Amino acid sequence: MNILELFCDVDDFCQTLPPVHLWLTKPALPEQVGHSRQLRNRPTGLYLSEIMTILIAFHQSSYRHFKAYYTTEILEHGKADFPKAPNYSRFVELMPRALLHLVTYLYRRLGTCTGISFVDSTKLDVCRLKRMNTHRVFKENAALGKTSMGWFYGFKLHLICNDTGELLWVGLTPGNADDRTALRDFFQHDLFSLFGKLFADRGYISQALVTELLKEHQVALHTRLRKNMKCAVPVLSEDALFLRKRAIIESVIDQLKNISQIEHSRHRSPVNFMVNLVCGLIAYSRQPKKPSLIPEAGPLKLVA
Known part of the structure; x- marks a missing residue:
């Protein structure tokens, strides 16, 4: 376009x-209210x-x-x-x-739920770890967090997408926020509606969360189990297939960072940081071709 x-x-x-x-x-x-210097507009x-x-x-x-x-x-x-x-x-x-x-x-550009959704989070660094103590721009907002890739200082971007790669929900939290807490906060808003099955990684494992989503919101949360966990309920072959296709949201995150450029460490204003992030999400939503799961004659195939 x-x-x-x-x-x-x-x-x-x-x-x-x-x-x-x-x-x-x-x-x-x-802080501009009552400023001694005359503000120009x-x-x-x-x-x-x-x-x-x-x-x-x-x-x-x-x-x-x-x-x-x-x-x-x-x-x-x-x-x-x-x-x-x-x-x-x-x-x-x-x-x-x-x-x-x-x-x-x-x-207004968010997609619609199809009954099959994927949730994940990714880190947004605002500076290098060695400069964390002297960083000023996001001193009141950013936090030290840890992912499977190691420690970082910044924010977490939480995403939910459907099986066609469309964004259904976007949330931003400090880097030390729990993914399960962010997912609970999502269901507290009436602006978003989700139904069907939600597939996530091991960071969302919680029996209390599974019970809460199924009882109050009729959403079935499916995650992979850790090596030291036993499966109390048999996993359907269809759900196991979608868990293996959870890479679709990893592809969405990859495009957001490497094509839409939602992450960099040159911000000098929290407001402009939000402008950069929102514009990157809009640019992704306007892509004519997104990662999606296309049913064919055989098993589902992940395409980009």
């Missing part, structure tokens, strides 16, 4: 939402839909750094499409204005 088609889709979405002029004219951060030549288009288009491109993309594709080659685009520093100041609309746009 070219940038014109992307802009038309984003602009049509923005037309369905109420204007946010009053929200933009008020201080966005609590200069108007911009870009519409909100244009800001969103540039941010999403970057995550759909092959550029690894946003500054290189903006200065090359927007300021040099994109003058005809964005004649009033400001310089790079000014655009970075405008990025937080689009966060509210980006989150709403992502929510």
Whole structure:
């Protein structure tokens, strides 16, 4: 999809939402209230839909750094499409204005549950471990955590996808959060609906969680057992097959990190970190081809 088609889709979405002029004219951060220095709120030549288009288009491109993309594709080659685009520093100041609309746009692009879902989490590093004690940007939010790949400092991104690779739910927690607790929090929200079977890795093993999801939400949670555990209930061959096909969500995470670029350690603002993360998720949701399970004449086959 070219940038014109992307802009038309984003602009049509923005037309369905109420204007946010009053929200933009008020201080966005609590610490700005009562500030001794006069705060400026200069108007911009870009519409909100244009800001969103540039941010999403970057995550759909092959550029690894946003500054290189903006200065090359927007300021040099994109003058005809964005004649009033400001310089790079000014655009970075405008990025937080689009966060509210980006989150709403992502929510509207979530897929629908098909009865077969997969859940997993992945780490999002914000700095190297040796710089953890001097890190300031996410000092109040990030935490030290551990995965099967080792220790890290940052956040955990929790995902649920269906058998066609569409995102059904996205959650963000500190790095030391338990995956089972995050899954419980997901079912507390009425905005999301899940039914059928949910397949997870060994990090979600909990008999109490299995009973709770089945009794209160009619969702059957299936996980692989550890080597020292005995199977109390026989596992159906169909469920064992889907457990082996849980690699679909690993493929989704791989594309989010290596193609949509949701993870890097150059953030200088928590708000812009959220903008980068949400835009990466939107860019993935707009991919024409996603990892999926396609039933054929024989057993299910994982394709990308």
